[in-house]
Amino acid sequence: MEGTILKTENLKVSFGNTLVLKGINMEIPEKQVTAFMGPSGCGKTTFLRAINRMHDLTPEAKVEGIIKLHEDDVYKMDAMTLRRRVGMVFQRPNPFPTMSIQENVLAGFTLNGIKLKAQEKKEVVEDALKKVALWEEVKDKLTARSTSLSGGQQQRLCLARTVAMKPEIILLDEPTSALDPLSTSKIEDLLYELKGNYTLVIVTHNMQQAARISDVTSFFYLGELLEFDDTKKVFTNPKSEKTQNYITGRFG
Amino acid sequence: MEAISDRGIKRRKFKDKLFRYLVSGLTYCCLAIVFVILFYIFKKGIGSLNWAIFSQLPKPVGETGGGVVNAIVGTLMLVSVASIIAIPFGVSVGIYLADNRGRKMAGRVSLAVDMLQGVPSIVLGIIIYLWVVKPMGGFSALSGSIVLSIMMLPPVIKNTEETLVLIPNTIKEASLALGASYFRTTMKILLPTGIGGIFGGCILGIARVAGEAAPLLFTAFGNPYMNYNILKPVNSLPLVLFNYASSPYDDWHKIAWGATFILVSMVLILNIIVKYFENRWKVQF
Amino acid sequence: MEHLQAELDSLRSELSQMCNLVLEQLKRAEKVFIGNERSVLKEIASIEKLVNAKELQIDSRCETILALFTPVAVDLRFILSALRINGNLERIGDLADGVGRTVSHSKENFDKNLLEKVNANGAFKGTIEMFECLIQAYEKEDTLLARDIFVKDKLIDTIVNQAISIAEEYAKNNPDSFSQSIQMLSIMKMLERVGDHLKNIAEEIIFYSEARVLKHGGKKANGAE
Numbered sequence: 001m002e003g004t005i006l007k008t009e010n011l012k013v014s015f016g017n018t019l020v021l022k023g024i025n026m027e028i029p030e031k032q033v034t035a036f037m038g039p040s041g042c043g044k045t046t047f048l049r050a051i052n053r054m055h056d057l058t059p060e061a062k063v064e065g066i067i068k069l070h071e072d073d074v075y076k077m078d079a080m081t082l083r084r085r086v087g088m089v090f091q092r093p094n095p096f097p098t099m100s101i102q103e104n105v106l107a108g109f110t111l112n113g114i115k116l117k118a119q120e121k122k123e124v125v126e127d128a129l130k131k132v133a134l135w136e137e138v139k140d141k142l143t144a145r146s147t148s149l150s151g152g153q154q155q156r157l158c159l160a161r162t163v164a165m166k167p168e169i170i171l172l173d174e175p176t177s178a179l180d181p182l183s184t185s186k187i188e189d190l191l192y193e194l195k196g197n198y199t200l201v202i203v204t205h206n207m208q209q210a211a212r213i214s215d216v217t218s219f220f221y222l223g224e225l226l227e228f229d230d231t232k233k234v235f236t237n238p239k240s241e242k243t244q245n246y247i248t249g250r251f252g
Numbered sequence: 253m254e255a256i257s258d259r260g261i262k263r264r265k266f267k268d269k270l271f272r273y274l275v276s277g278l279t280y281c282c283l284a285i286v287f288v289i290l291f292y293i294f295k296k297g298i299g300s301l302n303w304a305i306f307s308q309l310p311k312p313v314g315e316t317g318g319g320v321v322n323a324i325v326g327t328l329m330l331v332s333v334a335s336i337i338a339i340p341f342g343v344s345v346g347i348y349l350a351d352n353r354g355r356k357m358a359g360r361v362s363l364a365v366d367m368l369q370g371v372p373s374i375v376l377g378i379i380i381y382l383w384v385v386k387p388m389g390g391f392s393a394l395s396g397s398i399v400l401s402i403m404m405l406p407p408v409i410k411n412t413e414e415t416l417v418l419i420p421n422t423i424k425e426a427s428l429a430l431g432a433s434y435f436r437t438t439m440k441i442l443l444p445t446g447i448g449g450i451f452g453g454c455i456l457g458i459a460r461v462a463g464e465a466a467p468l469l470f471t472a473f474g475n476p477y478m479n480y481n482i483l484k485p486v487n488s489l490p491l492v493l494f495n496y497a498s499s500p501y502d503d504w505h506k507i508a509w510g511a512t513f514i515l516v517s518m519v520l521i522l523n524i525i526v527k528y529f530e531n532r533w534k535v536q537f
Numbered sequence: 538m539e540h541l542q543a544e545l546d547s548l549r550s551e552l553s554q555m556c557n558l559v560l561e562q563l564k565r566a567e568k569v570f571i572g573n574e575r576s577v578l579k580e581i582a583s584i585e586k587l588v589n590a591k592e593l594q595i596d597s598r599c600e601t602i603l604a605l606f607t608p609v610a611v612d613l614r615f616i617l618s619a620l621r622i623n624g625n626l627e628r629i630g631d632l633a634d635g636v637g638r639t640v641s642h643s644k645e646n647f648d649k650n651l652l653e654k655v656n657a658n659g660a661f662k663g664t665i666e667m668f669e670c671l672i673q674a675y676e677k678e679d680t681l682l683a684r685d686i687f688v689k690d691k692l693i694d695t696i697v698n699q700a701i702s703i704a705e706e707y708a709k710n711n712p713d714s715f716s717q718s719i720q721m722l723s724i725m726k727m728l729e730r731v732g733d734h735l736k737n738i739a740e741e742i743i744f745y746s747e748a749r750v751l752k753h754g755g756k757k758a759n760g761a762e
Contacts, residue, residue: 082431090422094420096441098441
């Protein structure tokens with residue numbers, strides 16, 4: 001296993017009076033796919049969103065503990081700088097509706113006020129779209145509205161938008177749960193290819209997906225981290241009985 | 253057993269039909285009233301439409317003919333200046349309300365906007381008379397614009413807020429997740445996405461105030477001559493209506509109908525423009 | 538599903554390697570028994586360890602694929618048959634090793650006449666040919682070729698059955714070489730079992746290619762009974 005890219009120490013998140021994450025210690029390995037799985041309400045999405053400080057937008061949320069990206073404390077750095085280093089892909093594809101396909105890919109630059117020359121723009125767009133296997137399908141209609149694409153294509157566009165910024169980590173919040181099986185399969189293949197160059201952290205409620213694409217799997221239950229191990233070990237011989245009950249479908 | 257439930261069904265079906273007819277009937281009545289009014293205005297007004305009405309100044313009492321060109325110019329002036337004041341303020345408040353939904357302060361602001369909407373226009377006119385006309389020492393187009401802008405605020409604010417609220421939160425999150433600042437997110441993503449609704453709100457505001465006469469009585473006041481100076485009193489179409497319609501002269505009645513026709517057409521066209529652009533700029537989620 | 542396909546491809550090539558490894562062991566057994574090349578005995582013993590290690594490796598990969606990918610249809614049939622083929626190959630490896638052990642226990646070389654009478658050479662060659670044919674069938678997924686194995690196996694069975702009576706006679710006529718004839722018989726029996734395992738493997742190839750279960754007498758189609 002390569003080094004650790006992200007480390008959390010006793011991370012707690014509460015909304016109002018409810019403690020949702022009860023002190024999580026985790027080390028996420030670099031350039032691998034780490035999956036978070038667990039039943040609804042277990043805290044896996046809360047944990048993911050704490051990494052890129054999306055909870056800053058929720059006034060009732062309180063985050064305690066430390067998250068370190070390499071050696072930098074995530075909650076001490078500028079949130080906007082953080083989010084350029086940590087990208088996020090959401091559950092429902094959300095390309096910007098007023099922007100064309102290529103404008104969407106470049107959105108990260110536009111929104112950060114980074115000016116690119118025309119040639120650089122072309123390169124960034126082509127590179128990002130090729131990385132997400134969308135180039136062939138859209139190269140002749142780069143100026144079309146992004147909403148003219150199918151759901152699966154839109155999600156790949158969102159991934160391209162994230163990848164164009166060359167983040168250190170890409171967080172994915174149930175990226176295929178709103179897609180049909182064929183699109184899901186395409187995106188899973190894509191993630192498998194991307195992991196050589198990016199660290200991917202994916203929340204999924206589909207444990208078969210976690211089994212298929214991740215290198216390391218973690219199991220969350222009621223705000224606690226019950227298991228964190230090589231995916232192969234988790235699915236052939238998990239350490240925790242609750243994990244076993246969950247993946248065998250015996251959960252009550 | 254069959255007979256009893258059967259009876260119930262017949263009665264329910266009858267009630268259903270009755271209700272449906274009632275609803276449709278009342279709707280058609282309203283529609284009919286609108287059409288009758290428009291048709292009447294059209295009939296009365298079209299006779300007065302000639303080149304003179306659009307190009308000439310009002311003639312003094314006793315002389316026939318004349319036009320309302322100064323009123324048309326005045327209305328345009330009042331409305332544009334009012335928009336320049338109201339739109340930035342209104343859109344900003346709309347953004348604030350959309351962003352801070354659920355918070356106490358936003359609740360208070362929302363209440364204030366609702367209260368503002370409820371203030372009678374003539375009362376606003378008097379207030380501005382006291383705050384602007386008196387210190388300035390005279391009536392002016394500016395004071396008229398100020399009153400109109402205050403009246404424009406509620407529709408602009410409400411429409412902006414409602415449009416922005418309808419934008420799924422996930423779009424905003426996507427922008428922030430790319431490292432965008434709140435300012436850039438609003439200016440480059442949220443406002444362009446909501447431009448249809450926001451624009452609609454502005455036009456509705458304009459349509460509303462274009463026909464207001466009462467507040468202008470104490471502010472813009474009226475002017476028999478052409479005036480392009482914002483610091484001087486100015487004529488406007490609703491004022492013409494007010495003055496001419498209540499006069500004893502037939503001649504003036506005709507001009508009043510002409511002015512009515514122009515005003516109503518303006519509002520109608522604005523509404524059609526709103527519908528058209530809202531559809532064109534409609535964003536599907 | 539590229540990831541699954543990559544795993545299945547790795548499994549396929551590992552099985553191929555296992556096949557070839559075990560085939561070589563069988564050929565070594567032939568050298569030792571027919572050709573009396575006792576120098577090969579050490580090789581057989583050390584390669585046997587490799588064969589066992591490979592069996593564990595293949596089992597582990599099958600377990601991983603089942604756990605992580607929940608394969609269905611042809612992929613599932615392939616994994617199930619891979620597990621069974623793996624087991625059969627390991628048993629063949631054991632038998633080849635067994636031949637080596639039996640030879641090393643006998644102090645003298647086997648009587649060439651006896652071997653000729655019993656057609657040990659034919660039996661060995663037949664088995665090796667069966668194995669090579671099987672490897673072809675596996676690599677090409679050629680079920681017709683796989684069915685040929687059943688025919689070939691009959692020949693081996695015939696040779697071995699006859700060997701029993703020949704050995705009896707030999708033992709009567711050469712009482713000093715009694716142990717030789719027993720050991721020879723035991724080696725011939727081992728060969729027969731190798732043939733059986735090869736037949737099992739052929740059944741598995743047909744199972745995952747055609748989803749037909751041919752075990753326990755369900756045989757049909759060309760060449761089979």
